[in-house]
Amino acid sequence: MHNAEAKIKRIVIVGGGTAGWLAANHLAADVSEDVVITLVESPSIPTIGVGEGTVPVIVDSLKKFGIHESDMFRLCDATFxxxxxxVGWNKPVNGQPHCYFHPFDDPNVNGVNLLPxxxxxxxxxxxxxxxSVSIQTHIALENRAPKLITNAEYERLINYAFHLDAxxxxxxxxxxxxxxxxxxYIQDDVESVELALDGSISGLQLKQGPLLEGDLFIDCSGFQSLLLGKALNTPFIDKSDVLFANHAVVTQVPYEREQEVPPYTISTAQQAGWIWDIGLQTRKGVGHVYSDQFTSHEQAHRDLSAYLGRSEDVVESRLIKMQVGYRAQAWVKNCIGIGLSQGFVEPLEATGLLVFDLAARMLSKRLPEQREDMxxxxxxxxxxxxxxxxSIVDFIKLHYCISNRDDSEFWRMNRALETIPDSLQHKLALWRSDIPNEYDFVSSLDVFRLENHLYVLYGMNYPSRCKYPSPQKVSQQEGMINLVSQQQQKAVAMLETHSKLVAKAARYGFQRI
Known part of the structure; x- marks a missing residue:
């Protein structure tokens, strides 16, 4: 018989922001009705608020929560x-910037691998x-939306995600x-963390209110990692020797006139990092991610201003310092870190929201009922x-270490063997001798899988050896390439421009499920 006193009935989340409220919604959707969830958020500590890009798994989460897709466009300045x-992640080609696209659709067409x-x-x-292999690349670069206004909420003609105001x-x-x-919901500051005799957290002393007791605590307090890092002294595994980008200067740029908003993130390489460019309905969010080991904050601001075509005196930017790495343990005693308190690497592939959502989803599906289960x-x-x-560190490093850029110390160091993890070196050796296959990604926890790696590796022209296809397969694959081209043209003709659909979604909404 279980001890009623050992049941987990009170879950306390420290910190709001995207991580905290994602955790609250995931848990609330899955826990039994007798479990009380409380979120306490400081009224004096602002959230970073620059996680404006998502990946398709966010669609599943929003659908699970019961949040209407139409509200994303009405209330969050969202775009597709x-x-x-x-752009510019390799050396220029024939005087033009090198570029490639990483879409969300599968490069294997009707089960046929066209890479050979x-x-x-x-x-x-x-x-x-x-x-050659993606329909989505074509519709994106033609500024087409990934669905129609006649589709129901979250109904997909093709995989998609959102840009949004964080x-x-x-x-x-x-x-x-x-x-x-x-x-x-409580708005208050946490003054101190009370620990029980066994080292677990028993409660939080609030500045304005009484001791807030709980059975399970979720740390969403950002980089300060108030519970997991400070109170429980959980070691931090620093990855800044692998991923050098540790700062960002960010700005918001209102549109001066009506324009077509790209239905994709633009990532433009720089001398010591890269610049993201995300178009929302009423403004752009632009940020220069860089390493202060290879450039100064002042130069980063100048590079951001130059990208925007504006004087550095005119552009107002905000400096963000990033801790690159993750806690040795995400769950210690009765405390789980979710969000920046658990870990962070640069937001190159929208990794921030992706890991926040994954951790919250994983916790909600395996939430202990009793303390003894913990x-x-x-x-x-x-x-x-x-x-x-x-696996995320390896995937982000992949973008840098296979680049042929050698025009700055930043790019040269990213290619140096001593900065490439052994696990990634092993994969790259495999993929030099033959192309990647599905057995290279056997874990469901590899959030970036075969299709993601194919788009990056061969977007960057990675030199893989490959067995020559038989004449019969060559003919079959050539037919598939031609089929993709036909489907690309049909999709462009069927889908309307991104800005038109976003305007309709904000005004009329999609059909509710």
């Missing part, structure tokens, strides 16, 4: 995201890999959790999160 357009055929075409005669998105998540999921669940959670972080 078909993928990421990378593509590799054996003459390099000068072939289209880019993504343009502050407005947090507010939408908060309102939904409080109004529809009965999450209790050690086994915590052990599994920690193993899973460690694997996830390691």
């Amino acid at each position: 995201k078909n993928g990421i357009h990378f 055929y593509w590799l054996h075409q003459l390099p000068g005669a072939r289209e880019r890999f993504d343009q 502050g407005k998105f947090s507010a939408l998540l908060a309102k939904h959790a409080i109004d529809n999921r009965q999450v209790k 050690p086994a669940i915590a052990q599994q959670f920690n193993q899973h999160m460690s694997h996830t972080w390691q």
Whole structure:
């Protein structure tokens, strides 16, 4: 018989922002009605608020919460995201900036892998890999939306994600959790963390209120990691020797006139980092991610201003310092870190929101009912999160270390073997001798899988050896390439421009499920 006193009935989340409210919504959707969820948020500490790009898994989460897709466009300044357009990550080609697209659709067409055929075409005669195999690349670069106004909410013709205003998105998540999921909300500062004799957290002493007691605590307090880092002294695994970018200067640029908003993120490489460019309905969010080991904050601001075509005196930017790495354990005693308190690497592939959402989803699906259940669940959670972080670090590093750029110390150091993890070196050796296959990604926790790696590797022209296809397969694959081209043209003709659909979605909404 279980001890009623050992049941987990009170969950306390420290910190709001996207991470905190994602956690609140995931937990509230899955816990039993007798569990009380309380979120306490400081009124004096602002959230970073620059996580404006998402990946398609966010669609599943919003659908699970019961948040209407139409409200994303009405309330969060949202636009659609078909993928990421990378510019300048390799040396220029024939005087033009090198570029490639990382879409969300599968490069294997009708189950046929077209990469061998593509590799054996003459390099000068072939289209880019993504343009050859992806319908989504084509519709994105033609400024088309990924669905129609006649589609129901979250109905997909093709995988998509959102660009959104992070502050407005947090507010939408908060309102939904409080109004529809009965999450209790307290605005107050945490003055101290009370520990029990066994080292677990027993309560939080608030500045204005009484001791806030709980059975399970979720740390969403950002980089300060108030519970997991400070109170429980959980070590931090620094990855700044692998991923050098540790700062960002960010700005918001209102549109001066009506314009077509790209349905994709633009990522433009710089001398010591890269610049993101995300178009929302009423403004752009632009940020220069860089390493202060290879450039100064002042130069980063100048580079951001130059990208915008404006004087550095006119551009107002905000400096963000990033801790690159993750906690050795995401779950310690009765405390779980979610969000920046657990870990962070640069937002190159929208990794921030992706990991926040994954961790919250994983916790909600394996939430312990009793305190005695915690050690086994915590052990599994920690193993899973460690694997996830390691695979993400490898994938982000991949973008840098296979570049042929050698025009600055930043790019040269990114290619130096001593900065490339052994696990990634092993994969790159495999993929030099043969093309990647699905057995290279056996864990469901590899959030970036075969299709993601194919788009990056061959967008960057990675030199893989490949067995030459038989004449029969060459003919079959050539037919598939032609089929993709026909489907690309049909999709462009069927889909309307991105800005038109976003305007309709904001005004009329999609059909409710």
